[in-house]
Amino acid sequence: MIDDLPGPVAVVAHDAGAANMMFAWIAASARNDLQVAVAGPAESLWRAQFPGCSPVPSIAAALEGAATLLSGTGWASDMEHDARVIAARRGIHSIAVLDHWVNYAPRFERNGERQLPDALWVGDEYAAAIARREFGGMTISQQPNSYLENQAREAGPVPREGDVLFVAEPARSSWGYDTPGEFQALDHFMANRTSLGIGQNVGVRLRPHPSDEPDKYDGWIAAHPGVTLDRAASMGEALGKARWVVGLNSFALVIALKAGRTAISCLPPWAPDCVLPHDDIRRL
Known part of the structure; x- marks a missing residue:
């Protein structure tokens, strides 16, 4: 074009x-x-x-x-x-x-x-x-949207024993609490993931937002066994090993839908609703 x-x-x-x-x-x-x-x-x-x-x-x-x-x-x-x-x-x-x-x-x-x-x-x-x-x-x-198409194609088929890819993003609000919203959403997901059919033994990879500082989530990851930092070069590569993709309002959830993954917004109940208009994105 x-x-x-x-x-x-x-x-x-x-x-x-x-x-x-x-x-x-x-x-x-x-x-x-x-x-x-x-x-x-x-x-x-x-x-x-x-x-x-x-x-x-x-x-x-x-x-x-x-x-x-x-x-x-x-x-x-x-x-x-x-x-x-x-x-x-x-x-x-x-x-x-x-x-x-x-x-x-x-x-x-x-x-x-x-x-x-x-x-x-x-x-x-x-x-x-x-x-x-x-x-x-x-x-x-x-x-x-060639980027969306390319990333979904790169992800390939959904793996039968796939893990969780958590796509982080700055919430830019603490929603009335002392903790940044993105960390509240992470904690909300970890506390309630079994309600989504995601077992406690399923691995979680956390992929920071491009605007995040490199060490932003190091302390949180260290406090949560089974969570690792995602280091894939592209979103398509990161999606390759994932069965579930979890985030707040991230465009990555839309890519996940295109790639056939289960996409979940884990905004907690006290936060504003997910703004993504796509009906197939599940709400935790």
């Missing part, structure tokens, strides 16, 4: 979600006029997937002479928002990629400044329906 965009094409990404989608499209593209600016988790993903292709040093360099901007819509940085602001001022056609199903409008706001793109690209029918409700007059296009 990116082969048909007017070029050069500036690609600006920070958070992992949209970066994964965009990088899968880029890997399948024949373009040689991409001007890629990345930081944070997206930079690590880019350097791992395209080791011989250095990104440009800044948003300004990415947008220099560009005819189209393709940007993510993450929370952890102003980078993608700033790129859309500059693109609007310069008359550069702007496309933003929505990789999730929640909080669409705030993704385009920083410090009271709202900057919508010219078009939105989404990866499934759920996201398309939400985007149409939020942004009725905007061009909204559902694109093939």
Whole structure:
């Protein structure tokens, strides 16, 4: 789909979600006029997937002479928002990629400044329906989610004696308690997993979020025998050994469904409900 965009094409990404989608499209593209600016988790993903292709040093360099901007819509940085602001001022056609199903409008706001793109690209029918409700007059296009397809294919068949893959993510709330929400969800799962038909003897692998500090879960893992740190290079590889995939609101649960695994949101009862709209995700 990116082969048909007017070029050069500036690609600006920070958070992992949209970066994964965009990088899968880029890997399948024949373009040689991409001007890629990345930081944070997206930079690590880019350097791992395209080791011989250095990104440009800044948003300004990415947008220099560009005819189209393709940007993510993450929370952890102003980078993608700033790129859309500059693109609007310069008359550069702007496309933003929505990789999730929640909080669409705030993704385009920083410090009271709202900057919508010219078009939105989404990866499934759920996201398309939400985007149409939020942004009725905007061009909204559902694109093939190549990243989802690739990761599900890499996972392969469900193993008969598979383990649990816990896909962690920052909850960004303690829900009124003293412990970060992600650790509350972990504890809730460990205390109640037998109600899901998961025996106490089944191994659990914990896969940190790309934005997590490397040692974030070391203490928790050390206190829970049978839990190990997942070190797979990709989500597809991590899913390969799993029969169950557990998380909060992670996109990995959607990949798990696509790969035929049992996907479970383990948000505790005192937390907000799981925001993922997919009916087949079980709620603990």
